Amino acid sequence: xxxxxxxxxxxxxxxxxxxxxxxxxxxxxxxxxxxxxxxxxxxxxxxxxxxxxxxxxxxxxxxxxxxxxxxxxxxxxxxxxxxxxxxxxxxxxxxxxxxxxx
Numbered sequence: 495x496x497x498x499x500x501x502x503x504x505x506x507x508x509x510x511x512x513x514x515x516x517x518x519x520x521x522x523x524x525x526x527x528x529x530x531x532x533x534x535x536x537x538x539x540x541x542x543x544x545x546x547x548x549x550x551x552x553x554x555x556x557x558x559x560x561x562x563x564x565x566x567x568x569x570x571x572x573x574x575x576x577x578x579x580x581x582x583x584x585x586x587x588x589x590x591x592x593x594x595x596x
Contacts, residue, residue: 500589507581508591510574515594520570521546524585529568532578536568544568545588 500506510516518531522545528537538544548570574580 495593495595497593498591500587500591502587504585504587505581505583506587506589507579508574508589509579510576510591512593513576515576516574517592517594518572518574518580519546519590519592520544521588521590522548523582523587523589526568526582526584528583529580530582531569531572531580532574538568541568544570546570 495512500508508518522543523529524543526538526541526544528535530536572580
């Protein structure tokens with residue numbers, strides 16, 4: 495099976511039914527609040543975007559009157575075994591699903 499690209503306006507969902515492990519690579523995800531995979535989840539408060547080669551920190555307040563910042567940590571690459579799912583609550587996204595066999 496070839497790689498699959500998932501792109502859309504909001505809230506991606508993928509179930510691994512390939513019969514093999516797959517790698518999920520998040521190239522871009524706007525305003526993520528929750529990412530769930532394989533029965534676990536992570537959340538971010540104040541995240542403006544995450545993705546491969548994108549560092550993330552958002553400033554609270556205006557540029558001239560910053561009142562602090564919120565740090566967050568979400569994975570940009572993860573693995574799913576057969577039948578596991580990946581979901582996210584977010585804005586626009588671009589994700590690549592790569593089967594173990596390439």
